[in-house]
Amino acid sequence: MSDIDLDAMDLKDLKKLRKAVDRAIQDYQERKQAQARNAAEAAAREFGFSLEELVASKGTKKGRPTSPAKYRNPDDPAQTWSGRGRQPQWMREALENGADREDFLIERFDGGHAAG
Structure with a gap:
């Protein structure tokens, strides 16, 4: 060069x-x-x-479908969690401050029966 x-x-x-x-x-x-x-x-x-x-x-990804949301942050309804995988920060903080996990359940998850 x-x-x-x-x-x-x-x-x-x-x-x-x-x-x-x-x-x-x-x-x-x-x-x-x-x-x-x-x-x-x-x-x-x-x-x-x-x-x-x-x-x-092999262009499409196969596997388990995503799990539906089971818990919702009442302070920000856009934040949800399926109950699987890593616990979100908002849930962790709420539990540390005395909240109960069941306080955040989305109503359709009431022991396996649909709310109605």
Whole structure:
């Protein structure tokens, strides 16, 4: 690579150089991405698949559906908790201040029977 004296260049030439470097970086990344895609497609073909088949077949996340909210913060109804996972800060603080967890139950959870 040739040495470029950046200090000797004026602003117009520096901007022109920066634009050329940015374009070269973009072209390089696109070439590398195409090489990676071609290698992935070749590997998929070795197993009798297309790359699109492999990517599309696992495109949706499977698993347990999210649990419905069981508890609600009365000070901020937008804050809810399913009762699973990490206890939210608002619930932890309320319990530390003497509240009972059942105080925050959303009415449809009254021992398994729908409120009505």
